[in-house]
Amino acid sequence: MICRLAMVALLVGGVCCAQTYDELSAELKAATDRAAIHRLKARVAAAAVGRLETEPLAASQKEALRAEVLAHCADVQLGAMDLWFGDSVVTWGRLLLLDGDWKGARSLLWGQAEVLQNIEKNLAANRLPVSAISPVAGCRYGLGETYRLEYEQTQRPEAAVAALKQFYNVYIKYGDGPWGPLAQEKAEQAKALVEGRGMRVRIELGEHRQTFVANKFKIGARLTAEGRHAEALDPYLDAINYFPESEKTFEALRNMGVCFLNLGRHEEALTTVEYLCERFSGNPDAPTAVLGVGRNYIDAGDAPRGERLFECYLAAFPTDPRRTDILSYFAWKAYKAEQWPEAVARFQALEAALRAAGETGPPLEKAVYIQATHPNDPQKLDRFIGEFPDSPLVPDALHRKAQALLIAGDFDGAFQTLETLGERFPEASAARTALAGLIVSAVEAERFDIAEQVLDRMLADRTSYGPDVYVATGEGLLSAGRCALAAKAFDAVPLSAKKEPVERAGLGKATALFGQERFAESLAVSEALLARYPGSGLFFDVRLLQARACVRLGRTEDALAAYAEVLALRQDYAVVLEMVPLLADAEERLAAYQRIALLADPAQPENRPFIAESILASLPLCIEQGKFALAIESCDQFADLFPRHEKLPLVTRYRKEAADALVH
Numbered sequence: 001m002i003c004r005l006a007m008v009a010l011l012v013g014g015v016c017c018a019q020t021y022d023e024l025s026a027e028l029k030a031a032t033d034r035a036a037i038h039r040l041k042a043r044v045a046a047a048a049v050g051r052l053e054t055e056p057l058a059a060s061q062k063e064a065l066r067a068e069v070l071a072h073c074a075d076v077q078l079g080a081m082d083l084w085f086g087d088s089v090v091t092w093g094r095l096l097l098l099d100g101d102w103k104g105a106r107s108l109l110w111g112q113a114e115v116l117q118n119i120e121k122n123l124a125a126n127r128l129p130v131s132a133i134s135p136v137a138g139c140r141y142g143l144g145e146t147y148r149l150e151y152e153q154t155q156r157p158e159a160a161v162a163a164l165k166q167f168y169n170v171y172i173k174y175g176d177g178p179w180g181p182l183a184q185e186k187a188e189q190a191k192a193l194v195e196g197r198g199m200r201v202r203i204e205l206g207e208h209r210q211t212f213v214a215n216k217f218k219i220g221a222r223l224t225a226e227g228r229h230a231e232a233l234d235p236y237l238d239a240i241n242y243f244p245e246s247e248k249t250f251e252a253l254r255n256m257g258v259c260f261l262n263l264g265r266h267e268e269a270l271t272t273v274e275y276l277c278e279r280f281s282g283n284p285d286a287p288t289a290v291l292g293v294g295r296n297y298i299d300a301g302d303a304p305r306g307e308r309l310f311e312c313y314l315a316a317f318p319t320d321p322r323r324t325d326i327l328s329y330f331a332w333k334a335y336k337a338e339q340w341p342e343a344v345a346r347f348q349a350l351e352a353a354l355r356a357a358g359e360t361g362p363p364l365e366k367a368v369y370i371q372a373t374h375p376n377d378p379q380k381l382d383r384f385i386g387e388f389p390d391s392p393l394v395p396d397a398l399h400r401k402a403q404a405l406l407i408a409g410d411f412d413g414a415f416q417t418l419e420t421l422g423e424r425f426p427e428a429s430a431a432r433t434a435l436a437g438l439i440v441s442a443v444e445a446e447r448f449d450i451a452e453q454v455l456d457r458m459l460a461d462r463t464s465y466g467p468d469v470y471v472a473t474g475e476g477l478l479s480a481g482r483c484a485l486a487a488k489a490f491d492a493v494p495l496s497a498k499k500e501p502v503e504r505a506g507l508g509k510a511t512a513l514f515g516q517e518r519f520a521e522s523l524a525v526s527e528a529l530l531a532r533y534p535g536s537g538l539f540f541d542v543r544l545l546q547a548r549a550c551v552r553l554g555r556t557e558d559a560l561a562a563y564a565e566v567l568a569l570r571q572d573y574a575v576v577l578e579m580v581p582l583l584a585d586a587e588e589r590l591a592a593y594q595r596i597a598l599l600a601d602p603a604q605p606e607n608r609p610f611i612a613e614s615i616l617a618s619l620p621l622c623i624e625q626g627k628f629a630l631a632i633e634s635c636d637q638f639a640d641l642f643p644r645h646e647k648l649p650l651v652t653r654y655r656k657e658a659a660d661a662l663v664h
Contacts, residue, residue, distance in 0.1 A: 021047035038076060042084035045072035046091045052098055069095050086112075086119045086135025093142040102149040109139050109146070130174075131215055137174035140166050141183055148190065157197045164190035175215030176222060181235075217248040220255060229259035250280045254289040261296060266305055269293065273309055277316040287313060287320040324353045328363065331370075340374045347371050365391050372397065376404035395421060395428035403441040406450060414438065415457075435465070439473055443480040451477070455485055459492055467493045467501035474508045483515035499533065507538050510545055523549040540569050548578075556582050573600055573610035577617075586621055593618035597634065602641050612642055619654040623661075631658035 019027075024047050028040040048065045051057065057065070069091065076088040089112045096105035113136075120134040131137070144166030151159035167190055170183035217239050223232035236252045236259075243249065253276045260269035273293050280286045290313045297306030310326050317323065331346035351367040365388050372380035381401040385394055398421040406414040418435070421428070435458045442451035455473070458465055474489035486508060493505035506529035513522035526542050526549070536542065547562035563579040566572070573596050580592045596614035600607040615638045622631035635655035639648065 019043075019047075021051055038079050039084050041072040042076045042087045042091070045069045045076070046087060048072075049091050049094045049098070053094070066095065081115055081119065083119060083123070083133065083135065086116045087138070089116060090135050090138035090142060093139070097142060097145050097149070100149065102146040105142060106146040109142050113139060131180075131218075132174075132177040134174065134177070137170050137177050137179040137183075140170045140174075141179045141186075144170065144183070144186060144190070148186070151193065157194065157199065160190055160193045160197070161199070164194055173215075176218035180215060180219060217252050220252060224255045224259060227262075229262045232256075232259050250276065250283050250286065250289075253280070254285075254292075257289070257293045258296075261293060266302075270305060270308060274312050277312045281316045287317045287322065290316070291322065291326070321357065324350060324357060324359070324363070327353055331367070335370060344371050344374055365393065369393050369397065373400050376400040378404050378408075395425040398425075403438060406438050406441060406454075407445045407447065411450065411453070439485075440476045440480075443477060443482055443485075448482060448485070451482065452485060455488060459488065462492060465492075467497040467505070471501045471504045471508065474505065474512070478508055478512055478515070481515070483512040487512040487516075495532075503529065503533055503536055503538050506532075507542055507545070510542070514545060514549060517552075519549045519552040523553070540566055544575065551582065573607065573614075577610060577613055580617070586625065590618055590621040590625065590627075593621070594630075594634075597637065608641070612638065612645060612647070616647055616651070619651065623654065623657060626661075628658040628661045631655070632662075 021044065024040060024044045028037065028044050031037045031040055045068070048069045052062060052065055052069075073088040073092045073095075076084055079085065089108065093105045093109045096102075096108065116135045116139050120130055120136045123130050123134055144163045147159045147163035147166060150156070151163060164187060167183045167187035170179050171187050174180050175184070217236070220232045220236035220239065223229075223235065233256065236256050240249055240252055253272055257269050257273040257276065260266070260272060273290055276286060277290055290309055294306045294309035294313065297303070297309065307330070310329065313320075314323065314326060327346060327350040331343060331350050334340075334343035334346050347367045347370045351364065351371070354364045354367060365384075368380075368384050368387065369391075372384045378401050381397045381404070384391075385397050388394065391397075398417055402414040402417040402421070405411075405417060418438070435454055438454045439451045439458075442448070442454060458470075458473070470489050470492040474486045477483075477486035477489060490505040490509040490512065493501050495502060506525060510522045510526040510529065513519075513525060523546055526546050530536060530539070530542055543562050544566045547559045547566060550556070550559035550562060560579065560582055563575065563582070566575055567579070576592060576596060580589050583589045583592065593614040597611055597618065600611050600614075602608055602611055615634050618634055619631055622628070622634065632655055635651050635658070638645070638651045642648065645651075
């Protein structure tokens with residue numbers, strides 16, 4: 001008999017490999033090794049019968065293939081009684097069945113049945129997959145076919161019963177091999193025939209029950225592993241319907257979820273995995289299965305479906321050690337999206353899970369910290385500081401506590417907390433910018449009285465705060481629209497400081513004055529800034545502010561000159577639209593608007609508002625100047641680009657006016 005290692009090689013490279021007749025014939029012609037020739041003759045003979053069974057062939061081709069099959073089978077059967085001997089017997093029987101010679105096929109197959117049984121025993125002894133490769137499967141299938149043909153000729157019910165037994169034998173014992181699915185179909189047909197004759201069919205699996213159960217699930221597993229997901233579903237469904245309580249059911253459901261996922265049948269995938277969660281929550285492999293499918297969805301960018309399975313996992317497996325990973329995923333996702341109520345609830349659940357798992361490190365620190373800071377809660381912050389006194393987050397926690405006390409109106413408590421912060425963590429960034437942060441917090445809470453008090457306290461101790469802090473404070477106040485307070489902060493930056501904070505403070509002060517409608521003072525500050533730093537990196541912003549101040553002061557020529565310098569540095573359609581109304585000549589204004597309408601790229605979303613505004617502004621100028629064709633062209637451009645614009649009715653009226661003027 002063939003040795004185990006050789007048999008494994010043949011199984012991997014031979015029986016399970018779907019090579020064609022032509023490929024196998026070419027391989028046989030090139031073979032020189034005796035064992036390889038022996039194996040290939042059996043396989044070529046089987047492939048030739050496959051052609052005879054399935055292909056429309058000319059008579060001469062059929063005759064040649066028949067002769068080849070007989071010759072190869074005869075050669076193989078002169079050799080060892082091995083796996084290939086068994087296959088050649090099955091192939092010969094198939095050839096006889098093709099001729100309708102069921103008697104000859106039955107005689108051959110029964111005559112060699114004992115030899116084939118011995119081959120199967122040898123396969124089992126070598127621990128090879130008997131149900132997948134044993135020639136007994138093909139032999140019994142062939143015998144079933146002989147009885148089926150006999151029944152068709154004689155209508156003897158005994159023949160139908162014999163066929164049913166043979167087909168079910170293959171289906172039960174060799175269900176995961178190539179003959180299994182064929183035998184299942186034929187067994188169902190034979191069962192219908194027998195029952196149609198008024199006989200009752202009862203299948204007793206007996207000692208083969210375990211093998212039958214395993215084979216049903218093996219078929220689905222094999223097809224899944226081969227990526228044949230659609231084909232795998234029916235065997236799984238059939239198996240689960242037969243054996244809903246089998247130990248293999250869990251694995252089948254898991255694989256079915258994978259199959260549905262790969263087939264894009266997502267609702268079925270989710271339902272299958274959710275059922276697995278519910279039905280098999282006690283299976284130690286169930287959490288891995290659920291998380292695996294969920295992560296597949298997350299990795300594919302389908303967060304809603306993945307998260308649905310994560311939620312199922314959290315509900316079904318309260319003690320699984322990976323629970324903290326999933327809770328952390330949800331918590332940080334809500335945190336990044338600034339969905340604070342959900343984030344806090346998720347971090348609360350994460351904290352509980354981390355404590356249950358004995359975690360004491362940074363993950364727990366952050367979970368407790370975030371619950372305390374959204375919103376800032378002095379009591380929760382004290383709890384955090386007490387439990388994690390050495391955490392690098394403590395300075396920020398103290399700062400946030402001061403902010404919370406400030407907003408609550410506890411001015412003294414806020415400053416005492418800041419003193420604690422400065423004493424314990426003098427080098428922490430939170431300590432260096434603490435008062436500036438309090439100003440921003442007060443402004444956000446619209447407590448401007450407190451913001452001014454805090455700013456006055458900062459200004460009273462300028463040695464503790466550098467120019468950068470005052471600039472950041474001023475810019476924060478400016479963005480909140482508190483121009484007067486912002487100007488006080490910018491004034492705290494000395495001209496002796498480094499260039500960057502002095503420049504930013506100068507622009508900030510000029511902007512704050514502009515915001516207070518002190519246009520002449522704003523212009524004076526900005527002019528002094530450019531005189532000090534003529535090559536300033538803020539030149540564009542400063543000169544644009546000057547242009548706007550000149551407009552408000554009625555200095556049109558100076559404004560136009562400033563706008564021109566700004567636009568020479570950077571093409572900015574918003575600035576052009578600011579400048580155009582200052583042009584005295586109507587034709588120049590029209591030309592400027594038309595340049596925006598024609599040159600700005602509408603494919604860039606940021607340009608579209610400027611194009612719409614420029615066309616709308618140009619239409620009355622076109623009518624006034626009698627440029628009716630241009631007006632019509634501009635109206636059509638607007639309608640094409642902005643078919644749902646609220647100003648479209650106005651544009652339509654302009655177009656009608658221009659068209660009427662052209663006619664008359």
